[in-house]
Amino acid sequence: MTKEQYLGCIYGLAIGDALGFPNEFNDRKTNLLIRGNELTDFEPTIFNRSKGKTKITGKKRKFIPAEDFPAGTYTDDTQMSLAIARALLKSNLKKYSIKEIMSNVKEELVLWVNDEQTNRTPGKSCIAGCRKMEQGVSWEESGDYNAKGCGAAMRSAPLGLIFPNNLEKLIETADAISKCTTKYPPAISAGIGTAYLTALALQKTNPSTFLKRILKKDFFDDTFKQKITQIQDLSSNKNPFEMIEQLGQGWRGEEAVAIALYCFLRSPEDYSKSVLTAANIDGDTDSVACITGAISGTYNGITKIPEKWIQNIENSKYLRKIGEKLFEKNG
Template sequence: MEDRFAGCLLGLAIGDALGMPFEGMPAQTIYERYGLVTEFISGHGLAPGQYTDDTKMMLCLAESIVERGRVAPEDIAHRFVNWFDGGDLRGIGHTCAESILNLKRGIPWRESGRRGKWAAGNGTAMRIAPVGLLDCHDLERLSQDCWATSVITHHNSEAVAGATAVAYAIARLVTGDLDVEGLLTDTVAFVGDSEVARNLEVAQELLSANTPTGEALAHLGTSGYVVETVASALYCFLRTPTDFLSTVSSAVMGGGDTDTTAAIAGAISGAHNGVANIPGRLVQQVEDSGTLQDLGRAVYRLAKCRGDNQHGPTP
């Protein structure tokens, strides 16, 4: 199980770095220019294997959780500001930037997040993985923590629902509590009434019809709208649940917001498959590989303590 925790955070960064050079490209353009994407290349001023703001913001959550032993939104907000002030932003989205500027102006974290329909982006779903890991034994707390970490930048119900869907999927997969076949149905039930849930239901219909991944992603959408990103990422995983590389590659080949779709798909696949089942060359080549794995294992120890306290130690 510890290997799955490490695989989740590592998988997120690998998907992010794999998709980074192609962000904003249509699927057809990626295929015509590059063929099937299975290796890191440079792009947007970053070297092969370097990740984007998606992983940077996830690291803010993971490092805060490890240091504080819980989800502490005020500390996470502080880390967002420190990262922003450091200048290594790597493609930060407008909603996140606007909200961090609000924090810098002294607006509290509960009020700093952008509101309205333009706040329904994927910027909180992309970073939520550590919450799914930490709260894997306490799904009620998971919902609360998803809200608290999301509204710092995205004060929007769909953004929160998308983050909750990703965190829930990771929590159920990393513990091995759920058959993969039931993942979408259970996630829809957990998330509740939302556009996110409705697009996941469409994903289930496409999956049941054995729809090819490229065709399905064109239908589900691959923009930065969280409703599209979460459904497409989960679809990529569920088409190839035991093949990490096929999952993240298909997420990239769908075009659009390639780094974020592949990051979320990679986190979910990594939580299911662990580091041992991620191609070794990608593990070696991705930026901060050791740090990502160490953080995953540190979160595992916290989650295990919580689980032992809740259920009693395992014999």
């Protein structure tokens, strides 16, 4: 467990998120048509306000961002992961108390939901859960059973960095941090899933055992496990995007983790290949690439992430500071 891996996790998830952002609200076909090929680098995110619709759902977008965003901008996924990281850094982990951790998580998430930079298409359920906590509802009660999205899964990677050797604490904290916005069991499992996969990556566990390890654990619910089981049946020789289509689009928590794991397992030693596959899927590109980036960045370490992305990611110095502090906290 090296400092390079801690930095790899934080940069890895933020860079994946930023790569996926421009593709988030178009389907893959449209993205290919607009660009002429796949996305290979940071690009600005430009919203087509005249249509005001997502191509995927056809529904009117309720949330229209105030501005377009320059290349290298990360989204709510990274912002929330950083909020969780700060909450863990503030907590006295030697006197581990879930009450203290969740009080710090609440404080950070309430700051996040009120921040003017929370304008990068954050998930509705995440916003609703944070607003409830702000109004005094306890974290045990603030989550919604109908929140089936990947909000819990995309923010839980820092837990894998802090509790890599203590499965009990990892599960308890990931469960609580998921529950503050969702009560839907597969979405909670997905939150625990990202934390667990990050811990496995940090320990340099052989990636070929990842699937087996998840399927053996009884703290994951059946719907989540069924989705993970599907990866086993996918051929790694075929077009990855055809394979990923069989897993879904990643809008749901269990799909996002399964697709991210598939993107990692196709090229475990190659950070760029894994995140670019995730950023080009037909679906929730920023969240899936964020989770993929957390797992692959942790496994490979910062030295395997292209320097141009490290330099050009938003708030690069701050990301380094958080990664270093998390390393010191655990080490």
